[in-house]
Each structure stands twice: as structure tokens, then as C-alpha cells.
Amino acid sequence: MTTLKLKIVGSGGMSIIPSSFCKCKICEEAREKGGRYERLGPSLYIDDIKMLIDTPEDIAVACNRQKISEVNHISISHSDPDHVKGIRIVEKIGYDFIKEKSMPIHFYALPEVIKDINNMNCDCLKYYSDVLGCISINETSHMSIDNIDIDMINNNTDRNITFYLIKQNEKKVIYACCNPKPFQHNEAYFDADVFIISLVSDNGILNDGTKLEYAPFKDEIFTLNEIIEMKNYYRIKKVVVTHIDEIWGKSYGYYKELEKKLDNILFAYDGMDIIV
Ligand SMILES: [Zn+2]
Numbered sequence: 092m093t094t095l096k097l098k099i100v101g102s103g104g105m106s107i108i109p110s111s112f113c114k115c116k117i118c119e120e121a122r123e124k125g126g127r128y129e130r131l132g133p134s135l136y137i138d139d140i141k142m143l144i145d146t147p148e149d150i151a152v153a154c155n156r157q158k159i160s161e162v163n164h165i166s167i168s169h170s171d172p173d174h175v176k177g178i179r180i181v182e183k184i185g186y187d188f189i190k191e192k193s194m195p196i197h198f199y200a201l202p203e204v205i206k207d208i209n210n211m212n213c214d215c216l217k218y219y220s221d222v223l224g225c226i227s228i229n230e231t232s233h234m235s236i237d238n239i240d241i242d243m244i245n246n247n248t249d250r251n252i253t254f255y256l257i258k259q260n261e262k263k264v265i266y267a268c269c270n271p272k273p274f275q276h277n278e279a280y281f282d283a284d285v286f287i288i289s290l291v292s293d294n295g296i297l298n299d300g301t302k303l304e305y306a307p308f309k310d311e312i313f314t315l316n317e318i319i320e321m322k323n324y325y326r327i328k329k330v331v332v333t334h335i336d337e338i339w340g341k342s343y344g345y346y347k348e349l350e351k352k353l354d355n356i357l358f359a360y361d362g363m364d365i366i367v
């Protein structure tokens with residue numbers, strides 16, 4: 092029986108932990124303890140096909156840390172900086188500057204996401220494909236590589252946020268890597284083995300003591316109760332919460348204790364293996 096092997100390359104959110112210059116208790120604890128207390132930007136690696144989903148600005152460092160030495164495919168979920176700004180790794184993977192030779196790496200995204208990324212980042216994808224030749228762009232909503240099928244679903248057509256439905260034989264994993272709310276129902280989510288979901292505030296108290304309900308982004312964040320409801324409704328075997336922002340104000344140690352009280356709801360850390 093083959094296994095599907097995924098790795099959380101980075102479990103952080105909009106800002107890394109410790110966040111530069113920040114003196115909050117979460118960042119200070121991360122500086123002191125290191126390891127799983129630190130979080131780099133949000134990214135997932137599908138080991139079976141050497142695919143990276145999302146390139147936050149620290150992805151090159153994150154790949155070194157997690158000993159990821161081969162990337163053959165890249166996809167980006169949406170145009171926000173915390174998922175795009177590390178796209179420069181394709182220069183190293185897809186171009187030999189000494190021999191001036193391109194070795195284009197496969198790049199996949201929804202057509203509307205490719206357009207957004209180019210608009211917001213000085214046509215960077217056009218540059219990498221047409222000038223440097225280090226990526227070959229596939230505008231698509233489906234990828235089939237070896238024995239893995241991936242559907243890319245636009246969960247929010249106002250902001251063009253891709254969810255990934257990763258399938259291998261009977262196994263099914265969903266990667267909802269950013270802005271999952273408003274959440275679009277999809278029949279395909281039923282009976283998933285793992286639902287990896289972002290932007291969840293467990294107790295609604297933010298890093299500075301503010302209640303989530305008073306924060307400007309309150310409508311974009313799931314509560315833990317909503318996640319439990321979703322898990323039950325879709326009969327999800329395991330939920331992994333990722334994109335853990337510094338503004339939630341919770342440490343790795345806190346989540347480790349919290350997950351003991353929950354039924355198959357885990358909190359990601361950098362380097363976490365998800366084997367299905
Ligand atoms: Zn901080």
C-alpha cells in the first residue's frame with residue numbers, strides 16, 4: 092500500500108515567529124527556545140511528486156531547514172505576499188547562471204491567480220517564463236502527476252484563493268492554505284482523510300488581549316468551534332491547523348496541550364510530516 096507523504100514546510104502566517112523587532116511573549120519565547128516554537132511562512136511540500144505549494148519570502152531558508160533538496164513542481168495559491176514573495180527560488184532551481192541555460196520547472200496555478208500574481212508583482216511570472224525561461228507555466232485547475240491528482244478550487248472568486256484537493260487512490264487531503272472564510276461548500280470535501288486549514292483562532296483572544304470579535308479581520312477567521320462543526324459535517328478524519336499567525340498570541344507549547352483535549356485536531360509546526 093503506497094502512502095501519501097506531505098510536509099508542512101512553514102506553519103506560520105502573515106509574519107514569521109519570532110517576528111522581526113517584536114518583543115511580545117510569543118516572539119521572545121521563540122527566540123529563546125527555537126525549534127518548533129519558531130514558524131516560517133506558510134508552505135506545503137508533497138514529497139511523492141516533489142511539489143511545493145506556495146513560496147513565502149523565507150521559503151529558501153525553510154527548505155534548507157527541512158532538508159528539502161528537490162523541487163520539480165511549484166504551485167501558488169493566491170497573490171498575497173506571504174505566499175508569493177519567495178518565488179525567486181525558481182531562479183536557482185530553473186536556471187544555470189554560469190552556463191546561461193534554462194531548465195524550466197513546472198509551475199501550476201489557476202488562470203485568475205496567475206493574472207493576480209503578475210499584476211501585483213511586476214509581471215514576475217512572465218519574466219521567469221518568457222525572459223529567464225526558468226518556469227513553464229500551466230494555467231489549469233487540475234494536475235495529474237504520477238499517481239497523484241490535484242484539483243485546484245477557487246474558494247473565493249472575489250479574492251481568488253485556491254484550495255487544493257490532493258488525491259492518491261482512495262486517499263484525500265485538502266489544503267486550504269489561506270483565507271478559508273467565506274467557505275464554499277464542495278461535495279468533494281466529504282470523508283477527507285486530512286483537512287489542512289488556515290486562520291483559526293482557538294479562543295478568540297489575540298496577542299495584545301483584544302477580542303477577535305473587535306478585530307477588523309474577524310469575519311475571515313474560523314473559531315475552533317466552527318472547525319469542529321466542519322470536521323463533523325464533512326466526516327473529516329483529521330484536521331491540521333496551519334498558517335498560525337503571531338497575532339493569535341499562542342505558542343507551540345500551548346497548542347500541544349490544547350490538542351490533547353481535541354479529537355483529531357492537530358496544530359502544525361514547521362517540519363510536521365503528514366502521512367496518509
Ligand atoms: Zn511577537
Ligand SMILES: [Zn+2]
Pocket residue numbers: 104105133171173174268269270334
Ligand atoms: Zn496567507
